[in-house]
Amino acid sequence: MLLPDPLPRALTPLPGEGLPGLLLRLGHRLDVAPFQLIQRTGIHDSDAYIPGRLLLTLDARLAVFAHATRLTTTEAAQLTLDSYASCFPPVAESLKTKPGVAATRAPVDAWVLSHYTRYCPRCLAGNGTLIQQRHGGPWKAEWRLPVIFTCPEHDTFLHHLCPACARPAHAFHIGGSKLMPLIRLPGLHPAQCRNPHNDALPNRLSFCDARLDTPTLSAGRPPVSPPLAGLQERIRHQLSPAGNPAESRRYFTGLRVLTSILAATWPLGREFALAAAPESVDQDLAERRHQAAIRPPGARGRVPFTTWDHPPRSALATATLLHAADQILALNQTELRHALHMMLRSAPTMDSGRWGRSWHHLAHYGAPALNREITGALRKHALAGLRGPAVNLHKLHYRIQHIPQWLPEHWLPHLRPGVPLAPLLRALHHRAAAVRLIQMASGMTLEDAARYLGIPDTWYTDPHHLRLPTNPFFYDEQTTQLAGTLHLLGHTSDYHRRRQHLASWTLPDADWDTIWQQAIITGQYGRPKAVRHLHQVASEFVWTRITGSERSLAPALPGLTSGCRTTRHMWLPLTCPTPTQRLHGFYRALRELLKRYAHHLAVEAGHRA
Template sequence: MTGTPRPLARSLAPLPDESLPGFLLRLAHRLNRTPARMAVLTGIAPYRLGHAVKLPAHLLVALRPEAAARFAATTRLTLSEVRALGLRPHQVTYPPLTDAGERPDGRFGSHVWAFTAASRFCPQCLAGDGTAVQSAHGGPWRLPWHLPVVFACTRHRRLLDHLCPSCRQPLNASVQGRAGLILHPTGPALHPAQCRNHAPDAGTRKPKPACGTDLTATAAGTRAKADTDLGTLLDLQSRLLARLASPAADEPLFFPDLIAVSQMITISWPAAVDNLSLPEVATDALDKHIHAIRRRTADRPRGDNGRIVIGPPPAAAACASLLAMSEYLVSHPDPAAARDCVQTLARRAVERDRTRFVGIIRRGQLSLPLARALAVQRGGFHATAGAGTSAALRVPTRTCRFTAQEIPQLLPNAAYERHLAHFTTRLTVASRNNARLARRAATLKLAEMTSGGTFSDSARLLGIPRGHALSGLQQLRLRTDGEDTWQQFLLGLDAIAAELDGQEHRIDYQRRRTVLEDWSIPPAHWAHLTDGLPTLDAAPELRICASVLVWTQVTEGDYLFSPLVRDRGWGGRLLGGPDLVRDLPHLAGARRGAKARLLPRLAAYTQQTAAWCDGGARTGEQRTTP
């Protein structure tokens, strides 16, 4: 279509919440035309071969800008009214719609929970409100009925239907695997509230007659099995509709979480009802749906049935039950209890269908609380491989005010004594190395709390060689007599994290490590430090050993990973590194002689160096301490 489109002789005003296909059906009925002819006249039919008009389902999301402009001109609507006929405006509150429909690059995206071409419906809404226009052309086919999370009509207090009462087929279902905007758009003229499916006895006749059943005749409709169930589900629908109307600022990923948990419940079924204390809603319809899907897909290749298995149940009762259980877990007031429930579902889902479970996690956009609840922990840290793991789950395990930059390589002794000394007394092997192992493992866990990532990521952030970090943690775990003792370690870490959060001024240890990465005590400073100690001044190798001691105290670092011992702290040992490792304890533990007299001077010098690192030093400038 070229040039300025001609307005139709007559048009209609859209009804509240009306969908594009519903508006087309009412407009076609008023003008006594087929929906296909109306699509051509209004300029929205993107595919046309001879007399065949194809209306793809993605038009339900949004029209192209040029098509929307033509449609507005011919129907005498405003552009805002035309946009309101599509689902695109709902993507702000319902994120699965973000990638659905036609993308700017011309490709078409689809999320199995974004929308359904087949529409649920309320017979009483379709019957109209008694006004002249709705009495003549029917009430609205409401746009939200195409969203999987809309399963009830709160106005008429009933669950929505999804099958024609006569032919028992979904309304506007896919034909030969392809979904359209309107089923059989070139078929005979029908009232908008009539079923457009083929008649059950159509056989091989062409053209096949339409079912034509009046969908408004079943006013009683499908209800929940008990009034208490219906009230519970209507309350749930009201809450979901409120979120669709206005997103909660503190829960922007509520619907992605709801969908991910729903898919896990489906895969792990019946774990949700067998193992968890979830809301007591009727689950017969959901149980029937899941077992029917499993029978249907049992002999199919795994890759061919993904959308069927993890998609929303078409029946309102089944979908409502599933969403009720999911909302209970997503909105659970007790994070610990929610984590236990979600972990149970995750384990059962992995056992039944690990590939699909991991696919849900990797493709999904999850909130931090749900990702934390799903995260697989091994040895007290995020798992890096194995069943059910994904980078999407290796998130910060705690909401922290402190950062990874403010964590040293070794937990300071004062914090260790307050919170972890009792843990090391319970280890099964007595060793003077236990405290060092616990202090190192503590900082690795603190890094995971605030930055997420893997065990290796935490070690890299702190400048600790991965092999040393792993072997140290393994030794610590081997010396722990059961999970109760390890739980004491984790509880101590929570207390340490709370202390760090409460500190107004925290030290940037990463900055200190960076400033001192190629530093040693300058010869002039060493001469001042050893003034009156000629035996030390005459031992130049001691200056490097003292530099390592200062580095460990300024950075709260492990002397094994000093840049003077290892290349940049985490590489191979430098020439003379083993000698420094051997000699440092003798210097630090000196009780008499010149070395003992040097230690107080080094302590004062350490404070000056720390202040220099925190205040005036910058990476790349001349390394000279005051």
């Protein structure tokens, strides 16, 4: 790689300084915009967007940047959060890339503050040395970690708002940079607020420019209490090289998940925060509810700071929730179980989107014992009493044995009129609607209704792989309309009896041999490949047609490997034939033969297909 020319002057990074801080101070010294430094030092070459990933790592540009800024690669690497990846899971998750997604566009975890930063005014004011008198003190990298809420040098809580514009420091705005606002603007002191004014006239630059390095900003703030100072010291130890990375990952994951639970169930866990400042959490949650209330109906995309998985913006509120979570982690097993059941007795269900990435982190980084206790408590309270809104049962003209586990397609317009659904959401609606129809007619709990339909327990008890929503009441108005018209659809088959009778049924070898040979003759097609795979697909087709259940629940042929269950290329033409291809002539013939076979099998069992 061709190295750029070194900058005419350089600055030695201050202790703990992050990349945005060095760019601001270096730009101030050279009287150029931070954006010009980004391009001249080779760390990013896009004119449109400066990604938050630069807070985490310089990737392959590390050596180029170090050469241009006259730093060693070690000094340059210390400007990012990359060193925390081994002990702080949100950084490790943010560094992951997905196939087909550019690394610069990969999302940054909510527990890395990429949309704003906290700060200490006294640190920004500098330590009195000549270089810091001229260009200010450091914007520290660790201030982007929400678990850092105090400044140990000045014994104060960190700030996050500008006192003049009342917006978060270095707030991200659409179309801008996640490193800092107005990144193309030169001439500002590194400690000046760069937030643009919301009411600025078109084509006219207007920004706050208030100073954030005024020590009087900390006047009137509550002192850091000994319990919170001790917690911050323990957190810093877990983040330091002296900590055990595996232990640190479990610890921070426990803090994160319990913080989400506390936020979701507050004030039930308030007793664990009495040594801190529980009123700050009250204020933070009130602000979150306000943000959710003013969100336009039907708006898409993530709602920042309205999910429980997002840490509070306020350092004091964050410290309070982390202190409460730390207190819970210190409980013995009996006390922990009691605390979790106390908080989760009225918690939202596991599939609520407002839990964010809580369960992902718990599964991948959490302590197994904590995982078991939280999952057990959530399951108990999510399933207990889940009977749904009351329904006038005497008006329903169907019986629960007439409800298939997988609803026929011509029933679905009642559930989602004119609303196209993604395949996953479509499957969730299928399953949830069937469960609700059982509940409406019988008053069963979700657990009992799902078992009645033959749905495995793991589909609604495993929070990491939910295939049935534990809150099946969405689209309940449409489900009720469907319940009132089922008698007009002419479905009186006893699907429950069929599911029991054919619980382990597979298409017999002799019957299959006859069917597929007839299909070859009728469809004018040579001998098919992977006959055993096709036998499994045919067995699933017959079984699902008779029992009214979905394919993934169908029994497997004896001795069949799991790989033979994923024969999508055979299942789709069999269920949705396309007559324009010669190959599908065979599948059309096979489909008709299997439909007749299913009908005769149902009649023989005393049912109507």
